[in-house]
Amino acid sequence: QSVLTQPPSVSAAPGQMVTISCSGGSTNIGNNYVSWYQQFPGTAPKLLISANDKRPSGIPDRFSGSKSGTSATLGITGLQTGDEADYYCGAWDSGLSAGLFGGGTKVTVL
Amino acid sequence: QVQLQQSGPGLVKPSQTLSLTCVISGDSVSRDGTAWNWIRQSPSRGLEWLGRTYSSSNSKWRTDYAESVKSRVIINSDSSKNQFSLQLTSVTPGDTSVYYCARGLRPFYMDVWGKGTTVTVSS
Numbered sequence: 001q002s003v004l005t006q007p008p009s010v011s012a013a014p015g016q017m018v019t020i021s022c023s024g025g026s027t028n029i030g031n032n033y034v035s036w037y038q039q040f041p042g043t044a045p046k047l048l049i050s051a052n053d054k055r056p057s058g059i060p061d062r063f064s065g066s067k068s069g070t071s072a073t074l075g076i077t078g079l080q081t082g083d084e085a086d087y088y089c090g091a092w093d094s095g096l097s098a099g100l101f102g103g104g105t106k107v108t109v110l
Numbered sequence: 111q112v113q114l115q116q117s118g119p120g121l122v123k124p125s126q127t128l129s130l131t132c133v134i135s136g137d138s139v140s141r142d143g144t145a146w147n148w149i150r151q152s153p154s155r156g157l158e159w160l161g162r163t164y165s166s167s168n169s170k171w172r173t174d175y176a177e178s179v180k181s182r183v184i185i186n187s188d189s190s191k192n193q194f195s196l197q198l199t200s201v202t203p204g205d206t207s208v209y210y211c212a213r214g215l216r217p218f219y220m221d222v223w224g225k226g227t228t229v230t231v232s233s
Contacts, residue, residue, distance in 0.1 A: 099159035
């Protein structure tokens with residue numbers, strides 16, 4: 001059971017938008033930055049969002065991140081079949097002095 | 111372009127020590143502002159951060175470890191070989207996972223990942 005809580009799955013039709021939530025606490029999301037990763041089966045995670053809302057070079061602007069209080073959200077607009085993957089949030093926990101990941105959310109394009 | 115090349119055995123016997131190495135190209139293990147992480151993933155545990163090592167401002171090496179493995183884990187760096195390593199002692203079948211090395215940048219995110227090494231703990 002992860003300290004950072006994500007919904008197990010979300011789904012939407014092509015072209016639509018999905019949002020994935022990541023809920024934590026004051027020692028992690030509440031006082032530290034959140035990152036997001038995309039993972040396809042059999043491959044390593046790939047950084048999508050760093051520092052709450054920063055997109056690395058090469059990441060489409062269809063992907064966005066935001067944070068409010070002790071929760072963060074990843075948004076994907078203009079959903080494509082190629083976006084079907086698992087998505088994870090991550091954050092540092094100042095109380096534990098350790099890194100954390102959420103349990104992951106599977107995105108399905110209907 | 112930064113790349114991480116992982117190596118190590120894919121099969122470890124229970125109670126023995128799991129050892130993996132991650133060789134860095136395109137960056138320096140000693141560069142200020144970077145941390146070198148180990149993460150594992152299994153169906154039961156999901157993505158689990160294990161720990162990291164980094165060179166602090168006074169050139170002293172520091173480590174942070176996950177509470178779940180703190181008593182069994184050591185993460186080391188070797189500047190002469192530009193690599194870092196993971197040792198996990200007294201392994202059990204519960205340590206069976208895919209292990210990843212990754213570069214960490216401030217504030218805390220992993221931007222470059224190794225391909226992963228599947229490690230099975232079994233006699």
